[in-house]
Amino acid sequence: MTVFATSNSERILLMRKRIFTVVGLGLLATITGFITEQPVQAKSQNSYQVVKSKDYSHVYSDKKHAVRLPFHTKTTHTAYMWNAHHTKKLHNLKNYQATTWFLAKSVVLKHGNHKRVYYQVKNTTQSMSGYVWKGYLAKGYSPKGYQIVQQKWANQSGSYYPRYYGQDVKMWNYNHSKVRVHLKNFPGMNWYRTETVVMRHGNKRAIYYYLSGTLRGNGRTVGGYVWRGYLKRGINPNHTGQNYVPIDDFLGDTDYNQYVQTAKYQKLAKQIAALFPYSKIDYGLSRIAAYNYDAANQSIMSDEDVKPIGTGGYSNIKAFPDIDRYLLKHSAWSDAKKLNAVKTMLDEAGYDSDKRASMAGYQIGIQIIDNIPDILGQIVASDGNGYANGYAIVIGQQDPTGNSENNDKSFFYYD
Template sequence: MKRIIKLVGIIVAFAALIAITNPQAVQAAPSGYRVKVLNTIYSDDLPENAYHANLNSKAYIWSSKRYPFDKQKDFQRRLYKVSKLKGVTLFVQKTARVYHNRKSAIYYYVADKSNGYQGWVRPSALIKGFSPYGYQIIKEKWGHQSATFHAKNAKQNVGIWNWRHTKKRANLKNYPGANLYRLATVTMMHHQKQSTYYYVHLTPDGNSSKIISGYVSASQVEAGHNTNYPEIDYTSIDQFTDSADYNSYIQKGKKQKLAREIVKLFPNSPVDLGLSKIAAYDYDTFNNTSDGDPNPISKQGYTDIKQFPSIQKWLYAHEKASNATKLAGIKQLLDKEGYSASKRASMSGYKLGIQIVNNIKGYEDESRDATRWNGYVFILARPDGSS
């Protein structure tokens, strides 16, 4: 008798092991349906798995158990009538054989791009290919897409759209200082015509914590940061193309009044972008990493660097003071250090490196909470080869 019990125990254990290790084991649904997954599709090839609704079909998309603790069960209820899904492209993720009332049939598990529509459906209710209605994303490229863009014409209506191209999330005409940061490039099809779109994050005025995400037509934007500086609070020093561009920002920027006054104190020492980056990264803390660590860059190309740490310390201690108070303090400290007006005017062989972020509304890197940005630094140096 003991041998029989032992044998039965071995058989039960063996059966349990098979059930655990078999990925295609039949799963019973509480509705009386049993689902045996035959194939799971992991391909990112959109055309390969794209289907759209047969609008003449009377079929439904049925509910599915989407994750282990999902209260929704396979074939628990009907979710969507297929004939109502005009303009929706569905992607096959699984193929399964479904058993019910001693009959079986093949079903597809499908979902649209945002998983707004998903569930089990009969293959006969679908037609191979993207939906011919509305806008359809038929190709997308993520990774190595980082780039900055802005509207070609700030006065033209340029929409930032949701992925279905049915809701305009923003109009660039209303954000003349906006920069667009690309995350992906996609191909959209509309009326059988293909167009390139970018998936972007829009920052309204260069530094706002508010980000608007969506798709914009590539034909309506151009590469590079927005140079409509009178409308921009802040532009990262790494965005500028050359010294002329950076000087234009200082001269026209909405929040660069103090910087303009400091530049006037050195009338014969032109602003230099390369030296300004050295000032920002090597002699100030504003451009430190998100962990607060310094992020120095090479000083190659410049000699005889003159810095003003006492002035910098004073500015940080008086960051809430008016521009007039700050400028008066700078002049007084320059005189104290031997840089009188005549001395400064004589420094024609020097370049000026400067970055002034003067009490500008910004945000915390991680939390995105509103804060105030402050960064004060300027230095002088001779370019290599100058006498």
């Protein structure tokens, strides 16, 4: 039945109803279509899912030395190491025949209707890691190349240097495939042991030490493995080529004087010592100067306050804290200008040239760190914008009776 409007207002009202009806039906159809056309999310049959896992990060083949379970590839063909989701190839094991891998985790990966066990493995330095089907791996260390088969970190200490001066001793990376440095190029260094390992090559085994040190005393730090037969334990008596040697890394007067007389950055120390022409540089007194009388507490690198050391065996110790402070304040000056300032201040303190020439029975204690490049802050706690500086000068006399009451008791020294 058709309904006709009898007036203009009725016709307008009827038209509006038709428009609202059409728009409403259109929106309903759009919403219905949107709902029915949305795809249902489902796991792809091509994806890999972890259905089981077991942690092996604390399971050791050698509990004493905390060595994890070792594996190596047993195939020379393509065998990929994957990421955890099996979507990206990380490494091809055929290229790592001499690498020993250590087990971190075992997982069961499901792919479609199939399940496989994968091992998450890492190399010795943990620079490479990934998941490998366990069928590609065999237990034990790789029989090829050099292998670290035992490791010991506990109770490692001591300094070492090459047993034979000038011998070409090589420092290697962990798998003995790359030379880190030639020790003969750094003859004056003390190397410090942090690890002992047994390295196997074929049917032979040898003990290597992991040594580390800061090249030339204040440059790039390097570490690596050295066969222990090339090394001698103790403090290096030769400091040739070192920009800086810590005050405790000397054997005594002979090597300390050799360092002051020949080192590149000891020129000012040598010139100051020469102001006392008949007094010799004394290593023990120089340690006392560094620990007890450095005006700015800069001569000893330490995270805490430096503890003074005993002065037994010396008497009549005289410190010059004003000179030490002045040198530190004007460390950027030339050596000549600083030396002139030292002469003037010694004169003012009653130690003119005549007085100094009469002090044959005295020794000099001196520790000078003078504008040594120290970008890494390896020498003093405050590196002085890339350069290390610290000054400590004392004079005194050897006294076998012990610590004399005449020793300077400035506030730099504490009982």
